[in-house]
Amino acid sequence: MNYAEITREDISFLEAVCGKDRVCCGSRINEDFSHDELSGISRYPEVLVRVTETGEVAEIMSYANRRRIPVTPRGQGTGLVGGSVAIYGGIMLDLTPMNRILELDQENLTLTVEPGVLLMEISKFVEARELFYPPDPGEKSATIGGNINTNAGGMRAVKYGVTRDYVRGLEIVLADGEIMQLGGKVVKNSSGYSLKDLIVGSEGTLAVVTRAVLRLLPLPRKTVSLLIPYPDLTRAIETVPLIIKSKSIPTAVEFMEREVILAAEDFLGKAFPDSSAAAYLLLTFDGNSREEIEQAYEKVAHICLGHGALDVFISDTPERNEAIWTARGAFLEAIKASTTAMDECDVVVPRKCVADFIKDIKRLQDEFGVRIMNFGHAGDGNLHIYILKDALEEKVWVQKLEAVFNKMYAHADSMGGLVSGEHGIGYAKKPFLEKSMGHSGMELLKRIKLAFDPNNILNPGKVCQ
Amino acid sequence: MNITVCIKQVPGTSEVEIDEKTGVLKREGVDSKMNPFDLFAVESALRIKAERHAQVNVLCMGPPQSIEIIKEAYMMGADTGVLLSDRRFAGADVLATAYTLSQGIRKCGLPDLIICGKQTTDGDTAQVGPETAEFLNIPHVANVRKIIAVGEQDITLEMELPCSVEIVRVKYPCLITVEKDICQPRLPSFKLKLATAGREVAVYGLDDFADRDETRYGLAGSPTQVRRIFPPETNTAHELWEGDGKNLAARLFECLETGKFITRE
Numbered sequence A: 001m002n003y004a005e006i007t008r009e010d011i012s013f014l015e016a017v018c019g020k021d022r023v024c025c026g027s028r029i030n031e032d033f034s035h036d037e038l039s040g041i042s043r044y045p046e047v048l049v050r051v052t053e054t055g056e057v058a059e060i061m062s063y064a065n066r067r068r069i070p071v072t073p074r075g076q077g078t079g080l081v082g083g084s085v086a087i088y089g090g091i092m093l094d095l096t097p098m099n100r101i102l103e104l105d106q107e108n109l110t111l112t113v114e115p116g117v118l119l120m121e122i123s124k125f126v127e128a129r130e131l132f133y134p135p136d137p138g139e140k141s142a143t144i145g146g147n148i149n150t151n152a153g154g155m156r157a158v159k160y161g162v163t164r165d166y167v168r169g170l171e172i173v174l175a176d177g178e179i180m181q182l183g184g185k186v187v188k189n190s191s192g193y194s195l196k197d198l199i200v201g202s203e204g205t206l207a208v209v210t211r212a213v214l215r216l217l218p219l220p221r222k223t224v225s226l227l228i229p230y231p232d233l234t235r236a237i238e239t240v241p242l243i244i245k246s247k248s249i250p251t252a253v254e255f256m257e258r259e260v261i262l263a264a265e266d267f268l269g270k271a272f273p274d275s276s277a278a279a280y281l282l283l284t285f286d287g288n289s290r291e292e293i294e295q296a297y298e299k300v301a302h303i304c305l306g307h308g309a310l311d312v313f314i315s316d317t318p319e320r321n322e323a324i325w326t327a328r329g330a331f332l333e334a335i336k337a338s339t340t341a342m343d344e345c346d347v348v349v350p351r352k353c354v355a356d357f358i359k360d361i362k363r364l365q366d367e368f369g370v371r372i373m374n375f376g377h378a379g380d381g382n383l384h385i386y387i388l389k390d391a392l393e394e395k396v397w398v399q400k401l402e403a404v405f406n407k408m409y410a411h412a413d414s415m416g417g418l419v420s421g422e423h424g425i426g427y428a429k430k431p432f433l434e435k436s437m438g439h440s441g442m443e444l445l446k447r448i449k450l451a452f453d454p455n456n457i458l459n460p461g462k463v464c465q
Numbered sequence B: 001m002n003i004t005v006c007i008k009q010v011p012g013t014s015e016v017e018i019d020e021k022t023g024v025l026k027r028e029g030v031d032s033k034m035n036p037f038d039l040f041a042v043e044s045a046l047r048i049k050a051e052r053h054a055q056v057n058v059l060c061m062g063p064p065q066s067i068e069i070i071k072e073a074y075m076m077g078a079d080t081g082v083l084l085s086d087r088r089f090a091g092a093d094v095l096a097t098a099y100t101l102s103q104g105i106r107k108c109g110l111p112d113l114i115i116c117g118k119q120t121t122d123g124d125t126a127q128v129g130p131e132t133a134e135f136l137n138i139p140h141v142a143n144v145r146k147i148i149a150v151g152e153q154d155i156t157l158e159m160e161l162p163c164s165v166e167i168v169r170v171k172y173p174c175l176i177t178v179e180k181d182i183c184q185p186r187l188p189s190f191k192l193k194l195a196t197a198g199r200e201v202a203v204y205g206l207d208d209f210a211d212r213d214e215t216r217y218g219l220a221g222s223p224t225q226v227r228r229i230f231p232p233e234t235n236t237a238h239e240l241w242e243g244d245g246k247n248l249a250a251r252l253f254e255c256l257e258t259g260k261f262i263t264r265e
Helices: A008-018 A054-067 A119-127 A144-150 A195-199 A233-245 A258-268 A290-306 A318-329 A331-337 A351-368 A394-414 A430-452 B036-052 B064-076 B094-108 B128-136 B190-195 B245-258
Strands: A023-025 A047-050 A071-074 A091-094 A101-105 A110-113 A167-173 A179-183 A208-215 A222-230 A252-257 A279-287 A313-315 A342-345 A371-377 A382-388 B002-007 B009-011 B032-034 B055-061 B080-084 B113-117 B140-150 B154-160 B165-171 B174-178 B202-204
Touching: A008 A023, A008 A047, A008 A054, A054 A071, A054 A091, A054 A167, A054 A208, A071 A208, A101 A119, A110 A119, A119 A144, A144 A208, A167 A195, A179 A195, A222 A233, A222 A290, A222 A318, A233 A252, A233 A279, A233 A290, A233 A351, A252 A258, A258 A279, A258 A318, A258 A331, A258 A371, A279 A290, A290 B190, A313 A318, A313 B190, A318 A331, A331 A382, A342 A394, A351 A371, A351 A382, A351 A394, A382 A394, A394 A430, B002 B036, B002 B064, B002 B094, B002 B128, B009 B064, B032 B036, B032 B064, B036 B055, B036 B064, B036 B113, B036 B140, B036 B174, B055 B064, B055 B094, B064 B080, B064 B190, B080 B094, B094 B128, B113 B128, B128 B140, B128 B174, B140 B165, B154 B174, B165 B174
Parallel strands: A047 A091, A071 A091, B002 B055, B002 B113, B055 B080, B080 B202, B113 B174, B140 B174
Antiparallel strands: A023 A047, A101 A110, A110 A208, A167 A179, A167 A208, A222 A279, A222 A313, A252 A279, A252 A371, A342 A382, A371 A382, B009 B032, B140 B154, B154 B165
């Protein structure tokens, strides 16, 4: 791909639009902007622009489109697959300064936000008003713009669904600088192709999201978590389909092994309420009264005890929930801190296949002699599997990683699984998407990309390119 | 060995609204829970129980519904529970509360060790534990941050003081109040919930005590009068600094030093 290099005139243009103090280039760009949290690829943008208004984004896109300069939109850079890395240099749009909560519409139960608002700010804001934004990805310091662009899922997906289910409307800036409104505050919409839903999960390749209208729910008054110890992971996971079948719907069904818990204890310097068992399920129930929740969880507790659970621990106060969920939220960072380098697989498989898939991971660990840690959302079939480098030599590590990945993605595919549950394709997972979608599927994606961005300047080299 | 743990039921959230006019907590629709500090006391007792086969008794003063937290202590592993409940105990300040607890403890028989949470989240005085020990005329150690050794005749502890840590050995019978984070409290067990569903809780009122002088209990026995309750002002002022790590670090150090949070050696 041939792109124009950034010139002195380009910088002057950007400075005229945003002011000198929000334009940064060359060695003045902080190292953080050259990579994301994991993917292993690194490249500095030629110029970093901190935008504060939709109008600025529009002017910059229009200019970049004319000049054929690649543009990479970016939130907090907490992605794991290189989606926010400027692999062709050019302009990086830092959208984090666009972080205003614009409107809470209590009559339509919507919240209108700019893309740089952090997930934790949204939950704090709405929960203080007894409202609820259900999507709950582990990374609370991610921006809502990033969440929308990866269609982030999180732990409450079992009951409440994913980000796409909570985006009512979007304001976007197209590659040529045109500003467009998609969807709105309406509950139903059968008006032509759902472009809004196409933008959700498009990883910054189709348009820049500059505003979002989010759907809210009334806040459930009470949350109770159950921490359920098992003698081994297989028995734990095998209970999950029985829980789902029992028709009581937990908001979250997570699984974890002692090894990950110990890593989190080490990382946080805080003890987990129990680490005596080899594996755990972590279930959450929400509702409006203690009685309602007790009824739901007692049924599930009996199912678990009948299928090999050692006990069922009840976490019913903010302090207890915090002790558990702080650790759960730190798993990724804890695993990262326990090794020299790692890569991840974020496959999603049909829920009833989770146990089989995990057994296969254990086998791969032994077969390839590489440490593999995993935890994840047993309730929705989305697994987070981390392959750790530890003391392996770089060359050996790369070989093993590729072999393990090929086997894992092939196995997921054979079960009817898909490449990514919530982290996206970005740069790192492109080969696996190709295998999964096939030639015609990829061609269709490319034609969609071309329709939105004929000059291919928006986050090029990602998803389907 | 016998251990008694004093526990209290408090509002389920720290964000309880206060009626500015009457100064009364708005408890309507607010769930209750065991005082979070008391969870550390219960856990400390259960760890000693595991080590020395002790009997753990929990003691709670409060309205009849406080029985819930005694049941919860059973779900954590406590053996017996006593509820001190009587209309004449209502409105007690720290002095009357400590006196009531001391009478309750005498009624049950003085144990080797009494463990209390350092303070409650609703009263926050941290006085009830030590005052109870004074009424029982036994030694007490507050702000215990670590239990070093549990002996036959005595217990060795680390006591947190404002600028130092003191290691003390104290003979039974004695009372200790434990710090938050002395250990990670276990979660209530559903198995124990099923197993203890029928276990009784003894309930005692004023007429069961050795001292039946009503002027020593409840409002009548409370020299403290609450003039006004109001939520503290919150300060959310913040400033944002930008710059490179070196300059920011220097500026942060200077700020902390000016605020006397740290001092230059």
